[in-house]
Amino acid sequence: MTSTDLNTFVTFAYLASAVIYLIAFVAARSKSQLMQWAFRLVVAICAVHGASILYRWYESYELGVGHAPLSNLYESLVFFAWTIVVALLVVRTAFHADFVIVAGLPIAFIIMASTFLIDSSIRPLIPALQSNWLVAHVVTCFLGYAGFTASFIAAVMFLLALTSPHVAQHLPPSKLLDEIVYRSVVIGFSLLSVGIITGAAWADHAWGSYWSWDPKETWSLITWMVYAAFLHARLARGWSGHRTAVLSVVGFLCVLFTYFGVNYLPGLHSYF
């Protein structure tokens, strides 16, 4: 069994657990037995997912090209999905909001399923990526993205709750969602900052300039500025509720563009 097979299993396990979670959510009151078990199931799948990433690392050494499994689009998508699930579990534990997992798991499933469409073979590391900075840079960036994803999920639920009281009664209380939107951005923003700084340090070391306005760099800075505006609006201007929720959605669109859209523009990150 290869890590790719394991990822296929994980993908459908996420889908199955999302369905179980939804059934638990619809059929029973919160804190029910079924919900507890659904949560444990997601934790277990997430652990398998993490193990699969480590196993791929080991496999790459077996092939003699040993490198961290963060070197191409396939590997980054698998890692991104994992960080999202970890973020969902953290949010669920910190805020007791099971619905965040119900809403977030399909996103993890879609990301994992999209990896079926792309080349999953383990390739050797091209010279530009042969650096110790790779792991620090990619891990911090993706953890930051995961924080923003959690914020986005809560923001969408917040905005949905505004549409009608019928919808709102099935969602967590708006005050809680608002808090999740904000706290996730605080974590994501700090991690993205560290991700940009490690990226700049790497660029300085490898290409002799810590900032060269490469499209990916620029878009990560744009994302950073949008979330910086979010934090200032919230902390200093007292924005909250739907206004910060909209900002969180805008920020997340920037994250998506930084991750995927930029690949259609030329630049140093074209291999991602």
Added chain:
Amino acid sequence: MDVSTSGHRTSETRASFWDFFDRTFTSIRLAIFLLFALAIASILGTVIPQEITFQQLRQAQETLYGRLALILDLHQVYRSWWFLLLLVLLCLNLGGCLRKRIPAILADWSGKRFKETFILTMEETRPVEAIKSLVSDAVSGVMHSPPRIEGTADEWRFDWTRHRIHLIGFPLIHLAIIIVLLGALVGLLFGFKGAIQIREGSTGSRYARIPSGQPAVLPFEIALDKFELSHYPSGEPKEYRSEVRLIQNGQEVYKGAIRVNHPLTYDGISLFQSDYKLVGVKGVALSLEGPDGSSHELVVAPGVETALPKGDVKIRLAALDPGSSLRGAWIDVTIEHGKDAPQTVRIFQKDAKPTRIGDYEVRFKSYQPLYASGLQIGYDPGAYIVWLGCIMLMAGFVVTLFTNYRRVRVQITRVGPHKTRVKVSGSSRRMRQEFRETLEKTTKGAIASA
């Protein structure tokens, strides 16, 4: 009279200008506007082509929109006057906000200021002495530290402060951004970047500045002894490696290799492996089969006339294509045979049949490529300032995220013969609600336990 009036007016104008300046640059609204403006400007830079040629520049000048685009520097957004202006405004804004907030931060730090976020008041019938130590011990448990105590017979005041270091988070983060931008400015003014291409076996010190393209000269010469290109078995590139010596005033001062991700730094100037180019061949290997069945291998260097083992046939390499056509690499060989007019034949590496030259059946076996290594040159005295800013920024985030400035003041006052008032006021930068609830539970529990 006139003089004093005009003097008065000047100071008034100055004051109102200062007021305006102060109001503008201490505004968070401006900060949010600048962040969005910079974000939109950055987007423009990623969608409008940034490196344009001189010809495109000339063409652009012929249309109205083109001229407008040039005035607005839309072909170099990140170096345009208005982008720099936005950055300068951001710095002023950051400075303004720091100036506005620092007095309050200092007052908090010294303990002179106490802005409580909640006050709880409880009434008791027992005397002050009976409950004072109970309450103070309980709150000390929550605050993980002993209080500062002031008191008289009728009123006692206990003060706790926790994680005062949290207060430096805000100035650290905002100062860090100013320092990063200052570092970038230093780099812009005193640093340079360039690109140089050196052929294997030759030296070079003249390079082209990036992005202006102006020629410049390094304070040392780079001698490229060897350029190596290695591949993985799957064909992907594994390593580019330039073996270089640096020569200054005729003396070798450095010898080493430059690889991708492994630059060389000498005299503050860093050299980075960037790309390579095939510029020629060192030699072409031919296999020769004689009429008697003997086989030879002959290496022909470019520009050198080489004689075949037997006979009076001489060959010379006229041209080489490393393999741009479907039939693979080819060479043109000029053949001189006695007094006959020279004749040129083209030999493909993939030819099924050998080519006849003189008495020999000749095949083109392989060629040894001659590379030019493309190096990037970088010198940036501002980088250290930028790294200082980055470290401050990360330290600021750690302090802000992992500490929480909290203060509690408990005042226990005798207000009547059988009446004691316990007033608990507190403040917390984060988790306010939770902190308030904990304190309320703790103090009420302490009083009830007496």
